[in-house]
Amino acid sequence: MSTSRPGRPRRVERRRPGDTPEEEILDAAAELFITRGFAGTSTRLIATAVGIQQSTIYHYFSTKEEILDNLLTRTVVAPARLAESLMRDPERAAVRLYAMVWFDCRQLLAAQWNLGALFNLPESTRTKFPRFDERREYLRDCYRALSLATRSESSTSDSAQWSATEVDIAAALPFHFVEAAIQIRSDSPGRVERIGADDLATGIADAALRALGHSGDLTPVRKAARQVIRQIED
Amino acid sequence: MSTSRPGRPRRVERRRPGDTPEEEILDAAAELFITRGFAGTSTRLIATAVGIQQSTIYHYFSTKEEILDNLLTRTVVAPARLAESLMRDPERAAVRLYAMVWFDCRQLLAAQWNLGALFNLPESTRTKFPRFDERREYLRDCYRALSLATRSESSTSDSAQWSATEVDIAAALPFHFVEAAIQIRSDSPGRVERIGADDLATGIADAALRALGHSGDLTPVRKAARQVIRQIED
DNA sequence: ATTATCTATAGATCTATAGATAATGC
């Protein structure tokens, strides 16, 4: 097994994680798109961060947009896959919603880069990335469906009656609470490191259930949710 | 009172809201920065949207960054002013927190453009805008302080004990729930129009209190919060 | 005289393409 491969050697040794040049480029692009934006990151800057020449990028990606497309899609694939499983799971809605919020927050908080910040780039929302858009919309629908079901479950034991509008709004919120993880990580990365991705994800998932009117002790829901995730991951 | 002012006339008639050229430029820049990002918006594009030549912008702003600085600062001034008043107010913390969340969400949802989306531009977070950074940090601190105080108030009547970490995380969330208003508005502007800024702000403020463990009927808090805002606004 | 606008442009980018070069592998 030789360490060297065919092709002209680089002038600079490799400095980025990733087994292939594609991975190295995506890693550098992720860091730069997040900190400087898409339009604010030149292909030359990405190349320099990888340690290759600007034009070498085009051996692997045919446009700059294709790089962003790759990054956007990979951040949304795992959450959407989990969501699919959860929609078929027989558990209570509260547990499934909790599992989804917790899993997605955890991924966003623990990944090497704060990839969720890419969702907020203006360039991501111009419907140039249909794969990403489709998966993200599906995710939003799952969040809404499970939120509505969770609300129904707890409305029986709840003292206060909610209006249709109140329910409609509350059902839209858990999806956006997940984005709070992204914001917290970009606003104060120190806090994330101090608290840890697991506990922070737990806090956000707790908040999602409470916002839907689930009062009282959440310990059983937390336990059941982790159990569900463990089952699905195997 | 003559309608025409000194100086060479424009080749195109005015098409933007705003009494001064500065306001016209800021209005166009807001729309474009939000939809295409800062680096993705050229000064030529802003000028075209206003109906002036590219270089005319530099008669009013000395750099492109100065335009963004203006927009960022103006979105954070009113919330910070309200926060200052609320920190001195004798009302219960829950009511003051509710008032702050409701007011800020409402402003973000009802303004002409979704200016809050500017916070998420990567260019906004590079500490190039000290006025904005300082006011935003102050706002975050106020949110945290009122959230902690709210939690203390309700912990006496609450069945479940919260750990220090749980309280720490929960206290950070209401600030980010306000950002959910921004996300909802950029993701689905139709929903905002259908529901209305007032009701959506109410739903988010409700969620903030519930996330802090405030269970039960929120009607009295809502009423008191609007009362507090009305007092301060006069 | 003062002002707001215009025209023109310098110098610095930036994306993507064309084609040369230096390795491996058969």
Next chain:
DNA sequence: ATTATCTATAGATCTATAGATAATGC
């Protein structure tokens, strides 16, 4: 022969400046 990289560059931007011009106002 195949491949990954390199060098070079065309053509299209983009920001900011210099200086001309067409109004008002004294």
